Amino acid sequence: xxxxxxxxxxxxxxxxxxxxxxxxxxxxxxxxxxxxxxxxxxxxxxxxxxxxxxxxxxxxxxxxxxxxxxxxxxxxxxxxxxxxxxxxxxxxxxxxxxxxxxxxxxxxxxxxxxxxxxxxxxxxxxxxxxxxxxxxxxxxxxxxxxxxxxxxxxxxxxxxxxxxxxxxxxxxxxxxxxxxxxxxxxxxxxxxxxxxxxxxxxxxxxxxxxxxxxxxxxxxxxxxxxxxxxxxxxxxxxxxxxxxxxxxxxxxxxxxxxxxxxxxxxxxxxxxxxxxxxxxxxxxxxxxxxxxxxxxxxxxxxxxxxxxx
Ligand code: NCD
Numbered sequence: 001x002x003x004x005x006x007x008x009x010x011x012x013x014x015x016x017x018x019x020x021x022x023x024x025x026x027x028x029x030x031x032x033x034x035x036x037x038x039x040x041x042x043x044x045x046x047x048x049x050x051x052x053x054x055x056x057x058x059x060x061x062x063x064x065x066x067x068x069x070x071x072x073x074x075x076x077x078x079x080x081x082x083x084x085x086x087x088x089x090x091x092x093x094x095x096x097x098x099x100x101x102x103x104x105x106x107x108x109x110x111x112x113x114x115x116x117x118x119x120x121x122x123x124x125x126x127x128x129x130x131x132x133x134x135x136x137x138x139x140x141x142x143x144x145x146x147x148x149x150x151x152x153x154x155x156x157x158x159x160x161x162x163x164x165x166x167x168x169x170x171x172x173x174x175x176x177x178x179x180x181x182x183x184x185x186x187x188x189x190x191x192x193x194x195x196x197x198x199x200x201x202x203x204x205x206x207x208x209x210x211x212x213x214x215x216x217x218x219x220x221x222x223x224x225x226x227x228x229x230x231x232x233x234x235x236x237x238x239x240x241x242x243x244x245x246x247x248x249x250x251x252x253x254x255x256x257x258x259x260x261x262x263x264x265x266x267x268x269x270x271x272x273x274x275x276x277x278x279x280x281x282x283x284x285x286x287x288x289x290x291x292x293x294x295x296x297x298x299x300x301x302x303x304x305x306x307x308x309x
Pocket of ligand 1: 131
């Protein structure tokens with residue numbers, strides 16, 4: 001297969017396993033490019049990309065911008081981080097701006113689930129969802145799977161536990177879709193109040209005992225508690241959360257095998273993982289960041305080649 005089955009990247013749930021394989025093969029090539037002395041290719045000189053960030057972001061925004069620049073695209077940036085963005089108004093404004101700027105591709109982060117789908121229906125541009133509320137974050141899940149594949153050889157049959165705030169995490173949902181599609185076994189682990197009731201319908205199992213989950217898995221993906229998406233308390237205190245669901249070196253050393261530790265960032269050191277774990281050889285957190293650029297280059301390149309046709 002040489003092209004994606006989709007014209008937009010709105011969520012992992014719209015992709016096929018072949019799409020993921022194609023993205024990874026393309027990312028392998030771009031990973032080689034970004035390790036060259038001249039880290040740039042002229043592929044997208046005729047493409048204009050708008051990065052629209054209606055929600056805070058550091059690494060995702062920088063990673064997309066770097067990926068776009070390494071493909072030689074023209075890039076414009078718009079950030080309006082605000083929790084009071086009203087969906088209808090702002091997105092209609094966005095649509096009109098995009099139409100008049102004649103951009104080919106839009107990378108958008110937005111607090112409302114479904115914002116990317118909405119935009120894709122109203123704008124004649126290719127849309128990449130860079131996180132829509134607590135819904136999906138497809139490029140994060142792709143770079144996570146790519147990093148597991150790089151470390152362990154393949155995803156098929158691997159056991160992955162996603163730990164933490166599953167309820168509010170778009171990283172969790174996109175990872176579940178991506179890992180299941182590629183044949184991994186997936187568990188989620190966290191306080192019962194932060195695990196949605198429907199989760200088992202997605203083909204994952206629930207484990208509330210972190211030690212048991214870690215003994216079972218090959219990979220633990222540690223998520224940040226999304227305090228900004230909570231209006232009430234879901235657990236008694238941060239200290240108690242850390243005692244039950246935080247990973248520290250002592251806990252890892254007590255397992256009879258070495259597991260891979262992942263984190264999408266930003267890390268709350270001392271809450272979901274301690275510094276000695278985050279900085280240990282077992283953690284592939286910085287590989288995830290590096291792979292993020294190659295994977296995003298691949299997604300942008302493959303979607304752009306569909307525009308050009
Ligand atoms: C994640 C996000 O924004 O959803 N971060 C990221 O994209 N690297 C996870 C988080 O904020 O905890």
